[in-house]
Amino acid sequence: MNIHLIRNATLIFKYADKKFLIDPFLSEKGAMPPFPNTANQHLSNPTVGLSTSINEIIDVDAVIVTHLHPDHFDEKAKDHLPKEITIFAQNQEDAEVIKEEGFQNVVSLEKESSFANVTLSRTDGKHGEGKILKQTGKVSGIVFSHPQEKTLYVAGDTLFNEDVQDAIEKHQPEVIVVNAGAAQFLEGGPITMTKENVVETSQEAPEATIIAVHMESLNHCLLTRDELKQFIKEKDLLNKVLIPDDGQTLSF
Numbered sequence: 001m002n003i004h005l006i007r008n009a010t011l012i013f014k015y016a017d018k019k020f021l022i023d024p025f026l027s028e029k030g031a032m033p034p035f036p037n038t039a040n041q042h043l044s045n046p047t048v049g050l051s052t053s054i055n056e057i058i059d060v061d062a063v064i065v066t067h068l069h070p071d072h073f074d075e076k077a078k079d080h081l082p083k084e085i086t087i088f089a090q091n092q093e094d095a096e097v098i099k100e101e102g103f104q105n106v107v108s109l110e111k112e113s114s115f116a117n118v119t120l121s122r123t124d125g126k127h128g129e130g131k132i133l134k135q136t137g138k139v140s141g142i143v144f145s146h147p148q149e150k151t152l153y154v155a156g157d158t159l160f161n162e163d164v165q166d167a168i169e170k171h172q173p174e175v176i177v178v179n180a181g182a183a184q185f186l187e188g189g190p191i192t193m194t195k196e197n198v199v200e201t202s203q204e205a206p207e208a209t210i211i212a213v214h215m216e217s218l219n220h221c222l223l224t225r226d227e228l229k230q231f232i233k234e235k236d237l238l239n240k241v242l243i244p245d246d247g248q249t250l251s252f
C-alpha cells in the first residue's frame with residue numbers, strides 16, 4: 001500500500017490497486033476563520049496550502065468521510081468531488097447529509113462493508129473526553145483489509161482510549177494512522193491525540209508502524225511535528241512512529 005498525506009487528515013491510500021481518499025478538506029490556505037473559543041485567533045484555517053493539485057486529489061475510486069467536521073469534509077470538497085463517486089459515511093445520519101449535497105452513491109458504513117475486494121470495517125472513537133463530547137459528536141475510524149495487503153487502521157478524530165484498544169485487539173493492524181495535533185478549545189481538554197496518546201497507541205500495538213497526521217494545519221492544533229518527534233525520540237520509538245510531511249508518500 002501507499003499512504004500519501006495531503007494535509008491535516010486528508011490522505012490518499014493506494015490499497016489493493018484501488019485509490020481511497022480520506023476526509024477531503026480542500027480549502028485554500030486561510031479560507032476559513034479560526035475555530036471559535038480556541039487559541040491562536042490570529043490564524044485563519046487551514047494554516048497551510050494543499051500539497052497536491054485538487055485534480056490529482058480527487059482522482060480516486062472512492063471517498064471515506066470519518067465525520068462531518070469542516071476540516072474533514074469541506075465546501076470545496078463538495079464542489080469538486082464528482083457527484084457520482086462512491087462516498088462512505090460513518091452512519092446513515094451522515095450519509096443523508098452528504099446525499100443532500102447531491103452525491104448519488106453514498107454508502108453508510110456497516111460494521112463491515114467492502115469496496116471492490118477491500119474489506120472496510122468501521123471502528124468507534126471519542127473526539128474528546130467528558131462534557132465536550134456533546135459538542136464534538138459521533139466520529140469513526142476504519143480498518144482496511146485484503147489478503148495481499150497489510151491491515152491498515154485509520155483511527156480518525158479520537159483520543160487514545162478503549163475504542164482504540166478494542167480496534168487494535170480485534171483487527172491486529174500492522175499500520176495505524178492516528179490524528180494527532182492535540183486539537184483543543186479553551187476549555188474541555190484535547191479532542192485529538194496528544195503526544196502521550198500517540199505513544200500509548202504505539203505501546204498498545206508494539207509491532208505496528210504508527211503514522212501521526214493532523215498537525216500544523218489548523219489554528220487549534222497545538223502539538224507540532226517537532227514537539228511530537230522530540231517526545232517519540234525520548235521514548236525510543238523513532239523507528240515505530242512516523243511523522244510524514246504534507247505531500248509525503250509512505251509505502252508498506
Ligand SMILES: [Zn+2]
Pocket residue numbers: 009069071072157179192214
Ligand atoms: Zn479533525
